[in-house]
Amino acid sequence: MLNLVLFGPPGAGKGTQSAKLIEKYQLVHLSTGDIFRANIKGGTDLGVLAKSYIDAGKLVPDEVTIGMLAQEVNQSPNAKGFIFDGFPRTSAQAEALDVLLAEKGTGIAMMLALEVEEEELKKRLLIRGKDSGRADDQDPAIIQNRINVYNAETMPVKLFYEVQGKYYGINGIGEIESIFEALCSHIDKA
Numbered sequence: 001m002l003n004l005v006l007f008g009p010p011g012a013g014k015g016t017q018s019a020k021l022i023e024k025y026q027l028v029h030l031s032t033g034d035i036f037r038a039n040i041k042g043g044t045d046l047g048v049l050a051k052s053y054i055d056a057g058k059l060v061p062d063e064v065t066i067g068m069l070a071q072e073v074n075q076s077p078n079a080k081g082f083i084f085d086g087f088p089r090t091s092a093q094a095e096a097l098d099v100l101l102a103e104k105g106t107g108i109a110m111m112l113a114l115e116v117e118e119e120e121l122k123k124r125l126l127i128r129g130k131d132s133g134r135a136d137d138q139d140p141a142i143i144q145n146r147i148n149v150y151n152a153e154t155m156p157v158k159l160f161y162e163v164q165g166k167y168y169g170i171n172g173i174g175e176i177e178s179i180f181e182a183l184c185s186h187i188d189k190a
């Protein structure tokens with residue numbers, strides 16, 4: 001199996017690059033943000049719970065997110081591999097993911113991180129908010145909160161993979177196609 005973590009702050013381009021990567025490598029894309037939004041749209045209990053956190057720019061609690069992710073992984077028993085997008089976002093999530101994959105005799109091959117500075121992120125998110133209507137992308141205070149949560153809770157996940165020699169940083173500013181090529185060149189060396 002080829003299991004990748006696509007990492008980076010809100011607005012770094014994870015969704016855009018995931019779409020291209022799954023097509024090229026035939027992987028299953030698991031975006032926790034997308035799954036939460038689908039649940040919100042469907043009015044499920046999980047959606048109702050997640051909405052209160054997402055709208056405030058906070059993380060959904062670990063036990064909820066980990067349980068949901070495990071269920072999604074188990075629903076694709078024949079996957080050639082997964083791209084985890086927006087997960088893990090805390091150290092507890094990273095540890096739980098290792099346990100889950102180890103039970104299946106596999107693990108994470110690498111973390112590919114899209115690096116984009118804060119000012120650029122804020123600009124991109126406000127533009128996305130206008131286009132997509134995503135409430136969490138429309139309010140500068142909520143955007144700032146998400147970036148703060150990223151720096152405090154999600155950045156440590158980088159170290160988790162770095163000490164294992166699995167972290168690869170990629171400049172997330174530039175043409176979509178050249179960023180994609182940079183990602184592929186790391187994957188093809190795996």
Ligand code: ADP
Nearest residue numbers: 010011032033053054058059060065086087089
């Ligand atoms: P972005 O990368 O733009 O922040 P996402 O679609 O990945 O957008 O996530 C949207 C929101 O969903 C996050 O701000 C958070 O509230 C929630 N969320 C997504 N993934 C996780 C996760 N792994 N753990 C906790 N909350 C999450």
